[in-house]
Amino acid sequence: MHVQADWKRDRILGIPVQQRVQRFLEAIEAHRDLNCFAEVFEQSAMKRAAELDNALAAGRQPGRLTGMVIAIKDNILYKDHLCTASSKILQNFRAPYTATALQRLLDEGVVVIGRTSCDEFAMGSSNETSYYGPVRNPLAPECVPGGSSGGSAAAVAAGLCDAALGSDTGGSIRQPSAFCGIWGLKPGYGAVSRYGLIAYGSSFDQIGPMTANAEDAATLMEVMAGPDPRDATSDAEYHFGKMRNVPVSNLRIGYYPEILNSPDVGETVRNAYQRILDKAREAGAHLVSLSFPIREHLVPMYYVLSTAEASSNLARYDGVRYGYRAAGASSMEEMLVRTRTEGFGQEVRRRILLGTFVLSSGYYEAYYGKAQKARALLREMVDKQLSETDILLLPTTPDLPFRFGERSEDPVKMYLEDQFTVMANLSGHPALSFPVVSGHTFPVCGMQIIGPFRSEAFLLSVASQLSGF
């Protein structure tokens, strides 16, 4: 499961950045059927590549990432480019500034080739709610790529860019990475600035790398992560550190036997999980059997809290200040109601309603207050498990990629897709999805490791070993 980082090799060979961008543009054109991109930034990408080539020719010191071509999820602001959260309500919204995480990458020489389609406002697990239509999974075109960062995952998996940025509120980096066979890291809360990320659930959201290998994820994190005065929740002490060689033989790996025995977890996923655990044990790791913390409450907690935050964050889309406005309304109220009814898709409206309900005065304590208390408890439980182990290992998803339409009619079924990913967003810990060979009906399967805060480099090091098992 190790893919050579082409951008590094091309740089050593002196391949012009323009030639690289051109190659990717051709690949994107050849894979239009995947529908990964909401928009390809052909002109600005070529212009930037020419600038980088000129700088290199003039002997200027290249940035650490010069020549790396990335795609960004359609909820990360890139100055003067459209950014719509794949929603009709933002269809004409042009970013007035660049997100901090992206700016740091640009300062080191990346080229942004386009913005990738996602579930509307990052709400979903299949990319089927995007205003731009569904994205296909490059490994199985009849299946979804996962979501909400499905366009980013599919673009990396199909070789349409070197790497991509996604955002993860409840699994949106990890789940599509698992479905498309790539690496996806949700940094610990506060590790990467959220400034310039269109908000979904502000106490959950994190921008993170989606890559073909562990090293690229580490390289992107090294540049992107760290405190930002523009995001008050960013970790002032954060330092990414370095990947190092971690022998699995010295590790205490926490795992959840109930997943191995659970009938609602697919057989291929269970087998892959069992195999990784067996191999880790053979390699000398100490396996620690744990019970899954408040498992049946995690998805409900996540959907109470994230929709509450979403209902507040999305109140700003009122037709007055941003994007779409319904035409021909005869009163302020009618304009507001029609703008939001016409501008938001069904899933987003459902979540605004749910979030507004759980925050309403009569129900606040029963739902929102209770979920907040449970969240604090969960964080303690995860911390405790991590004090007895070095990492927690579990599958990223309960099953393999599903077919289009299979879950979209039943929101609860779709929400259960997040049952293994939301824990790390609720607790805030960093979590990584990495591909392992599944050896069954589907070529790859995503495994997930969770570690203590600020352990991202360590997680990538450990997974580099485990992914070879």
Ligand code: GLN
């Ligand atoms: N599938 C989850 C949801 O729909 C996660 C989304 C995300 O991480 N942005 O909320």
